[in-house]
Amino acid sequence: MRKYLICIVMLAAALPAWAEDTTLSLDEVVVTATRAEEEIDKISSNVTVITQEDIKKSTATTVQDLLRNEAGIIIRDLYGTGTKSTVDMRGFARGLNTAILMDGRKLNEIDLSGVDWNTIPLENIERIEIVRGSESVLYGDNAMAGAINIITKKGYVMKPEPMLDGRVESYSGHMELGTLTGGTEKIGYFFFLKHRQTSGYRENSDFTSGDMSTRLNFKVTDYLTFDFAAGYHTDDQGLPGGLTESEVNEDRRQSTKPDDHVDFNQRYIDTKANFALGTWGDLELGYSYNDKKFDSDLFFFGTPFNTMRDTATSGIKAKLTVDTKPFNYRNLLVAGVDYYDSDVDNRTSGFGTTTYSEISKNDTGLYIQDEFFITDRISLSIGYRYSDTRFDDTVSGFTTVSDEQKFTEDAFRAGATFNYANGSKIFVNYAKGYRLPTTDELFDFTGAITNLQPEKSDTYEAGIVHAFGNRLQARLTLYTMDVRNELFFDPAGGGGFGANKNLDKTRHYGVETGFTAVVTESLSFFGNFTYTDVKFESGPYDGNHIQLVPQYSASFGGDFRFLKSFLLAANVNWIGKKYLDNDVQNDFDKMESYTVVNARLSYTYKGLTAYIGANNIFSEKYSEYGIVGSGGVKNFYPAPESNFYGGLRVVL
Secondary structure, eight states, X not given: OHHHHHHHHHHHXXXXXXXXXXXXXOOOEESTTTTSOEEGGGOSSEEEEEOHHHHHXXXXXXXXXXXXXXXXXXXXXXXXXXXXXXXXXXXXTTSOSEEEEETTEEOOOSXXXXXXXXXXXXXXXXXXXXXXXXXXXXXXXXXXXXXXXXXXXXXXXXXXEEEEEEEEETTTEEEEEEEEEEXXXXXXXXXXXXXXXXXXXXXXXXXEEEEEEEEEEXXXXXXXXXXXXXXXXXXXXXXXXXXXXXXXXXXXXXXXXXXXXXXXXXXEEEEEEXXXXXGGOEEEEEEEEEEEEEEXXXXXXXXXXXXXXXXXXXXXXXXXXXXXXXXXXXEXXXXXXXXXXXXXXXXXXXXTEEEEEEEEEEEXXXXXXXXXXSSSSEEEEEEEEEEEEEEEEEEESSSOEEEEEEEEEEEEEXXXXXXXXXXXXXXXXXEEEEEOOOHHHHBOTTSOBOOOOOEEEEEEEEEEEEEETTTEEEEEEEEEEEEESOEEXXXXXXXXXXXXXXXXXXXXXXXXXXXXXXXXXXXXXXXXXXXXXXXXXXXTTTTOBOTXXXXXXXXXXXXXXXXXXXXXXXXXXXXXXXXXXXXXXXOSOOBOOEEEEEEEEEEEETTEEEEEEEESTTOOOOEEEEXXXXXXXXXXXXXXXXXXXXXXXXXX
16 A cells, blocks of 8 residues: 555645646636635535536446545445435544434434435436535534535526436446436426446345435526426335355355335425625525435344334525624624424334334524625634434333433534645644434334434644646645544444443544646646544543554545547445444454456447446455344455446437
8 A cells, every 4th residue: 555655745746847728627616615606715614516527537437426436425335225324524433423414404414314325316416525624613513524515406597418328237236327417597497317237246235216206496587596306216225234254255246235225215305595695695494305215124133123213304494694894804604593393193013012212303404604804815613513302202112101301512623724825725624513313313113212412523634725726736734633522333232232321522633635637728636635543532442443443544436538439437446344343342353445346438429328338347345334143243245256247228
């Protein structure tokens, strides 16, 4: 690995000498970090943007594949189909501390199920904005480590443009999709349909899904616009489960859970109205609704264990943005209120008993953030959030139990940015963040109630982004995060069955580096290296490393266009060693590091694009997730070896 890093550094240093008359985009505008349009250079955070051009030039076929190339982001995909995958930033191993947004709408669930990434087709995405560091002021719960905002495609002023795409994959897989894009001065529209099916790499990892969605934009007057989005997702998937070391060595594609499976159905609507109020700013009002159902059958000792869960979340948002110049100094003020009302109906049957649970979560958050520009180059920002949350639970089955828990939390953030050159900045910030317990952490399906406190963090961060001309940009960020009451599943608790608990203190600190370079009009590169260290700071595990967090990770890739119509893209992802889940004592050997190489070749002629791709070209045998089970038995979830795909896309 050291040799690879030396090569990357030498390549980065040599790039300016190779570059021709072509440039990077250094004036990107983002919305996630401030909830208002702002130049990326003005933001006191480590922010990166994956543009539509980046997506076209990548090897990715899913959103998770795309995010693997980003500094500090760790993906854990248990079955290789996107099912049961988590996205982690800054050393949180459960994927619960990063706010995942779609067009500003939070996708984080109130239970431990997390975000279902299969409901976010890559082909429906226009761009992705990634903000590292606590965003609790703007987004409240789940944003202690940062926020990822996935912005979907919409219509533009253009003639109707249909697009059809068909793909075949390894493991008897195939995908078909179609889109329709268009618009006039008054209305824009985007329609999306997709079907995918695969037998999966392992036994009982078959996956079948369907998606349809639309996004409509209306310009009623010069002062009033509407945005409407709606979508539906369904999938049926097998759950092959984990394998012991001996089972992996015997046949890594087998399953010891041949009958476990789950069905998902999810639908959503998201509406926004924007009122231009002149000197009073812009007022945005929004309403969203999301309903997620799943029906799972798991077998324990030959006995079926069925869970049916329906989670419905309604959201109401109001946001005022005022961009003014008092005394000729620019000032950007954003203030608003977020209200979420979530209800979970759960039925669990097993071992001759059925338990019913009804849980609700009501969360109200008030926030304000102000950015003041002392000069064109220096800006200061400060923000505050107050939230009030209530959980209610009623469980019947073994017995009938009702409980109510309330949490009142606040968040704070202050930062400064100095733009010392075009495309370059130095920034510092401090943030106070929080994460509330999930319903699964607070309430057991048997009716047991756990008294837990929210996680709270203090994050200090400093970084530099430097542009070497218009062709090479390098990034370096250092951070430390002290976390109190970190929520943690202790396998030794609960009489040996495990229990959720709060830790006294943990510390997350690390370094995030990266570069982006355009060598010529036809050749570009990117690279990232991340160091992350997370340790217990007190209690029985004081000094031990938290599991599932690799200390080192890196990615490197590039794209090369040749003969005008051909595009070759390739990337390498390296993940260092990490402790297995549940190994809080650090007694077991770490999971082995792994390197995965992917490539894609496409040919475009007018509206026709043919493409072929290969994932894990060198058939690296690895697992992204492993856990220590009962009796110290290690279980792994093998990732796919070499697999291939090819397809044809037609724009009519």
